[in-house]
Amino acid sequence: MKIHSARFVMSNSSVEHCPNQPLPEYAFIGRSNVGKSSLINALTRHHSLAKTSSRPGKTQLINHFIINENWFLVDLPGYGYARVSKSTKKEFQSYIRAYFTKREQLFCAFVLIDSRHEPQPIDLEFMAWLASKEIAFYMVFTKADKLKKGAVQKKIDAYCKAMTDGAWEEHPPYFITSSSSGLGCEEILEEIDRLNEIYRAAH
């Protein structure tokens, strides 16, 4: 998919106030500092569409971007940031949960995972929650350039094993990405293109 335009639309903390156009929508979420902003900028070939930041947990809103004027990319707040207060965390959980369970246009999610780390309980719990709500998602392993190819695959295998050892019959599909090299970006955009066609055929 060629990106012709990528534009910020709005930020808010309530699913009720999200844009009401009937366009397919893809949510990007992951732990703070996972490389989400960098990946969004790499996907949209835009240096500063999403704010990259060395201060994790800064963006606490639902951010809508319209791409090619025909689908929404949604940048959700990073989870698992230890330094936010308990009440902020609770509030965060409630509106993120509301977004995932109520947003009709949401077609699927991309859950970002830092490929350098061992399986993290918070990521596994979040993905189990998505599955329990029957929300389709892909895993996206980020920062693959920081490891050798074989090492990245080992981390992915560990994630997949943690899932299939748990309640999962099979692991969800995944992408391997690097915002620095652009690895995996074309594949994600091709998949979104394919999903857009499916969404349109059904609506």
Ligand code: GDP
């Ligand atoms: P966010 O908090 O999830 O939005 O993460 P950011 O996109 O702000 O990235 C966090 C840090 O990781 C920044 O210092 C980025 O430069 C770095 N980073 C993000 N993606 C990559 C990547 O693909 N490769 C490398 N080497 N560093 C990355």
